[in-house]
Structure formats: structure tokens, C-alpha cells
Amino acid sequence: MSWYRNTVWFVKGLREYTRSGYESASKHFNPAEVEVNVAGRSFLITGANSGIGKATAKEVARRGGTVHLVCRNKERAEVAKGEIVTETGNQNIFLHIVDISNPKEIWKFAEKFKNEHKLNVLINNAGCMVNNRELTEDGLEKNFATNTLGTYILTTALLPLLEKEADARVITVSSGGMLVQKLNISDLQSGNGTFDGPMVYAQNKRQQVVLTEQWAKAHRNIHFSVMHPGWADTPAVRSSMPNFYQKMKNNLRTEAQGADTVLWLAVSSEATKLPSGLFFQDRQPVPTHLPLASTHSPPEDEEKLMEVLEELSQKFKSTSLG
Numbered sequence: 001m002s003w004y005r006n007t008v009w010f011v012k013g014l015r016e017y018t019r020s021g022y023e024s025a026s027k028h029f030n031p032a033e034v035e036v037n038v039a040g041r042s043f044l045i046t047g048a049n050s051g052i053g054k055a056t057a058k059e060v061a062r063r064g065g066t067v068h069l070v071c072r073n074k075e076r077a078e079v080a081k082g083e084i085v086t087e088t089g090n091q092n093i094f095l096h097i098v099d100i101s102n103p104k105e106i107w108k109f110a111e112k113f114k115n116e117h118k119l120n121v122l123i124n125n126a127g128c129m130v131n132n133r134e135l136t137e138d139g140l141e142k143n144f145a146t147n148t149l150g151t152y153i154l155t156t157a158l159l160p161l162l163e164k165e166a167d168a169r170v171i172t173v174s175s176g177g178m179l180v181q182k183l184n185i186s187d188l189q190s191g192n193g194t195f196d197g198p199m200v201y202a203q204n205k206r207q208q209v210v211l212t213e214q215w216a217k218a219h220r221n222i223h224f225s226v227m228h229p230g231w232a233d234t235p236a237v238r239s240s241m242p243n244f245y246q247k248m249k250n251n252l253r254t255e256a257q258g259a260d261t262v263l264w265l266a267v268s269s270e271a272t273k274l275p276s277g278l279f280f281q282d283r284q285p286v287p288t289h290l291p292l293a294s295t296h297s298p299p300e301d302e303e304k305l306m307e308v309l310e311e312l313s314q315k316f317k318s319t320s321l322g
Contacts, residue, residue: 025282039064047126049080051234055259100150104320110157131197141189147204178205216277232258
């Protein structure tokens with residue numbers, strides 16, 4: 001079945017996830033849905049110094065929003081901030097240097113941010129695909145630390161801030177790769193068997209879909225969504241999937257095309273008319289499982305994921321905040 005799922009996913013991707021898929025879908029978009037003024041609203045975007053994160057930040061800034069860029073690399077982040085300010089004329093662009101793979105850093109940042117800013121929209125975009133098993137300084141597998149635990153901690157820590165605002169939203173940038181993975185709570189840090197970077201990444205992206213669904217049930221006055229940007233030509237794709245990039249580079253979406261649904265989910269009033277907790281592609285909710293695929297999980301597994309992440313996050317909170 002794994003061969004079947006991978007084949008179906010790749011064939012589906014050739015049809016839908018490439019640039020031509022975006023061009024076909026966009027014929028049905030209503031441009032007015034994203035041509036809105038968001039002055040006075042505050043947006044926090046992780047991984048915002050390149051790729052889809054930076055493309056989203058630019059578009060939000062063009063619409064007058066206050067943008068908080070959360071980035072790991074200070075030099076690249078400052079260049080990105082300067083570019084956004086210059087291109088958009090928006091001076092309300094703020095920079096925060098945080099490593100999303102470091103849970104203690106995230107807790108410290110979130111506590112400080114809550115005391116100094118308001119927040120209307122959180123966009124969890126930062127991610128990584130490390131192709132060999134690598135541990136962080138905290139002994140966490142790096143893909144899991146960044147894509148799953150980091151996303152969980154940042155979102156959990158900022159929920160009280162979001163709860164205070166009208167029309168609060170949380171958007172997580174996932175991947176269609178999650179369609180080939182069933183939630184596996186028995187080996188969250190990929191310590192067993194052969195390590196396969198793309199499949200570990202896909203498992204993390206499945207976890208993000210589950211997180212979104214669980215948060216949507218628990219926090220009714222915040223609109224949660226998770227999305228697949230399609231296959232876009234970003235620095236992350238070039239560095240982490242060089243063979244895929246070489247084969248597909250002429251068919252990949254631009255960064256702006258990859259960011260389109262993130263922007264739509266972040267600013268459009270149409271997005272929040274749809275139920276919270278859905279998975280989106282090209283401005284439409286789409287299934288989270290392939291036909292005939294055995295990737296559905298029992299509710300107790302999804303609840304267990306939340307319990308494990310909460311336990312881990314509290315452990316790092318206690319050590320980071322004394």
C-alpha cells in the first residue's frame with residue numbers, strides 16, 4: 001500500500017501541485033477576496049526571511065498589516081526585512097530572531113511577545129527537512145523539533161494573545177506529502193529503523209494536520225487552517241530535495257503562487273466562512289487522505305499526540321522560564 005500511496009500522490013502532484021495546476025485553479029479565484037486593507041491587524045510569520053514566508057510577509061505588508069518576522073538567521077532576516085520595507089513602503093515590520101527547533105527559545109520569545117504586542121494572525125511557516133537523523137542540543141530529532149514541537153509550542157504559547165482578538169486566525173503551512181503518511185505516535189522522533197528524511201518530513205506534516213484539527217475543536221473562537229502550497233521553487237526545496245528540484249524545476253510554482261493560499265487564509269473574509277480545522281489547497285478545502293489509503297488514525301492516537309506534545313512542551317517551559 002505504501003507504493004500505491006506514493007505513486008498516487010506523485011501522479012496527483014504532477015497534475016495539481018505544479019505551476020500549471022496553480023494556473024488552472026487560479027482561473028476560478030476572485031481577486032477581490034485578497035485585495036483588502038488589513039491596517040491595524042498584526043501578523044506573525046515564522047520562517048519569513050525566504051520562500052513562502054517572505055512572499056506572504058510582503059503581501060501582508062502591501063495591504064497595510066503590521067508584520068512580525070520570526071527568523072533564525074539574523075543577517076538574512078535583516079536583508080529580508082529591508083527588502084519588504086523598501087518594496088511595500090510599510091514601516092511596521094518587526095524582526096525577532098528565534099530558532100523554532102529550540103523549545104526553550106520559543107517559550108522565552110512568546111512570553112516576551114505577549115507582554116509587548118497584540119496578535120491577530122499566526123502563520124506557522126518555518127520548517128526543515130534534514131535528510132540524516134540529527135539531534136538538537138536538547139536531544140530532539142531536528143525535523144520533529146522544528147516542524148511539530150516548535151509549531152505546537154509557539155501556537156500554544158500565543159493562544160491567550162489570539163483569544164483576545166476578533167477574527168483571530170492560525171494558519172500552518174503543511175505539505176501534500178503528508179497524504180502518504182499515517183500518524184505514527186510510537187516513534188515520534190524517528191529513532192527506529194532506517195531514517196528517511198522525506199518520509200519523516202511527511203510524518204511531521206501529517207502531525208500538523210492533526211494538530212490543526214485538534215486545536216479547532218478546543219478553541220472555537222479562533223479560526224485554524226492548514227494548507228499545502230503546492231510544489232514551489234523555494235530555497236528549502238533546492239537545498240533539501242536537490243534531485244526532485246532538478247527533475248521538476250521547470251514546472252515548479254513561484255514563491256508567490258505557493259504563498260497565495262496562505263495569504264487568502266490570512267486576510268480573506270471568505271476563508272473564515274468555512275469551518276475551522278480544514279486542509280486547503282489553492283483556496284479550496286481538500287481531503288486529508290487519499291482514496292483507498294489506510295492513513296486514518298483512531299481518535300485515541302490523535303489525543304495521545306496532543307498529550308505527548310503538551311508534556312514535552314511543559315518540560316521545556318519549566319526549564320526556560322525558571
